[in-house]
Amino acid sequence: MTTLNLLLAAGLGSGAAIAFYLGAPSQRLLVKRLPTLASIVAGGVLxxxxxxxxxxxxxxxxxxxxxxxxxxxxxxxxxFILALVKPGRNRRT
Known part of the structure; x- marks a missing residue:
């Protein structure tokens, strides 16, 4: 049970971090960033x-x-993961 709680908590925490990341102006995962309020609410709940x-x-x-x-x-x-998965796409200096 403890292992399941830790794995689920780690998954939810990672989802929260990704939700916060998608609301950032410099995110590179989506073409258009997630609205700020939606990102904060989703990340906060997770x-x-x-x-x-x-x-x-x-x-x-x-x-x-x-x-x-x-x-x-x-x-x-x-x-770094996105640079490996999508090399050369949307580079910023």
């Missing part, structure tokens, strides 16, 4: 659900740090 699941496994402060570390990791990895 992050909240992830935080609740992380809280079942660890304490409240640790849950927040785990979620923020996961979001930062996804934000750091996503541009």
């Amino acid at each position: 992050a909240g659900a992830s935080l609740i699941l992380f809280h079942h496994v660890s304490g409240p402060a640790a849950s927040v740090f785990i979620l923020l570390t996961l979001i930062m990791g996804v934000w750091s990895a996503l541009p």
Whole structure:
């Protein structure tokens, strides 16, 4: 049960990070960026659900740090993954 909670929380947290990323003006995944309000609401709901699941496994402060570390990791990895999947497309300097 603990492993399932962690995997589900990690998936929801990654989804939150991607939702926040899609609302950024410099995102490269979609042709047109997601509206800011929709991005914030979707990311907030997913992050909240992830935080609740992380809280079942660890304490409240640790849950927040785990979620923020996961979001930062996804934000750091996503541009590199997109560069591998879509090479040469939409480059910015």
